[in-house]
Amino acid sequence: MNDNRSQAIADSPAGQAPALPPPGTAIIEVTDIGKSYGQIIALRDVTTSVNAGEVTCVLGDNGAGKSTFIKILAGVHEHTQGRFVVDGVTRQMTSPRAALALGIATVYQDLAVVPLMPVWRNFFLGSEQTNGFGPVKRLDVGAMKTTTKAELAAMGIDLRDVEQPIGTLSGGERQCVAIARAVYFGARVLILDEPTAALGVRQSGVVLKYIAKARDRGLGVVFITHNPHHAYPVGDRFMLLRRGRSMGNFPKAEMPLDELVRMMAGGAELDALTHELEGATPDPAVVDGSREDAGNR
Secondary structure, three states: OOHHHHHHHHHOHHHHOOOOOOOOOEEEEEEEEEEEEOOEEEEEEEEEEEEOOOEEEEEOOOOOOHHHHHHHHOOOOOOOEEEEEEOOEEOOOOOHHHHHHOOEEEEOOOOOOOOOOEHHHHHOOOOOOEEEEOOEEEEOHHHHHHHHHHHHHHOOOOOOOOOOEHHHOOHHHHHHHHHHHHHHOOOOEEEEEOOOOOOOHHHHHHHHHHHHHHHHOOOEEEEEEOOHHHHHHHOOEEEEEEOOEEEEEEEHHHOOHHHHHHHHHOOHHHHHHHHHHHOOOOOHHHHOOHHHHHHOO
């Protein structure tokens, strides 16, 4: 690790987080986690883990509880039920900064970028590198440009010019810059909130490639999506949410894509509906031709 990156990580909120554990080791474990707002239960009895070097896909339709779940992991909301363990220690996550201090970074759909600023400024936004001493400090623009280009290249992102406004990049490229930024500043767990939701097929493929790269670098990735066709190529484990409850955790080896699609679509409920429709009583007026006769009068 070069000196600039070591200093950047040390100065970032994740700078005091423990090192990445070996692949397959649980970084986060939640047991029967839940969240209530007064009498309204948004999430209940969710159990899963986030392991180093693995992608955990959290799938569900709108209103399934995905947003509530990731906000608990990210420290935006405190859980009101269950147990939240990070690195073997029970935690009550009180703020996003507390989550960042443990190496838990979240990339939301809005990406927290400034469209008119250059790519390199967005990469270091809030964690700018400086040189000089005491009160006489200035931005180390050259170092930040060089670092941005090198880190993006390490993630496989080839930009001709990091001076261009980030708003000129495609949606997929902006997502990838946000992922590379989180990795550079020491994230151990990367939470991605529907990163492919507003992207086309080609751009979605670009983002999925960089999710796999983050996993290969040893991070634990939480990929939130409602699209099983996006989750399946990169996912190692799948957790399905419906109406605020977990429908189970499934290793990829135990969950074929067609079954994942079926469960996402409603599974048993669709089977019951199909059976009901196939067994519906036909309209007698249509069967005996009386409706047709009436129309010909």
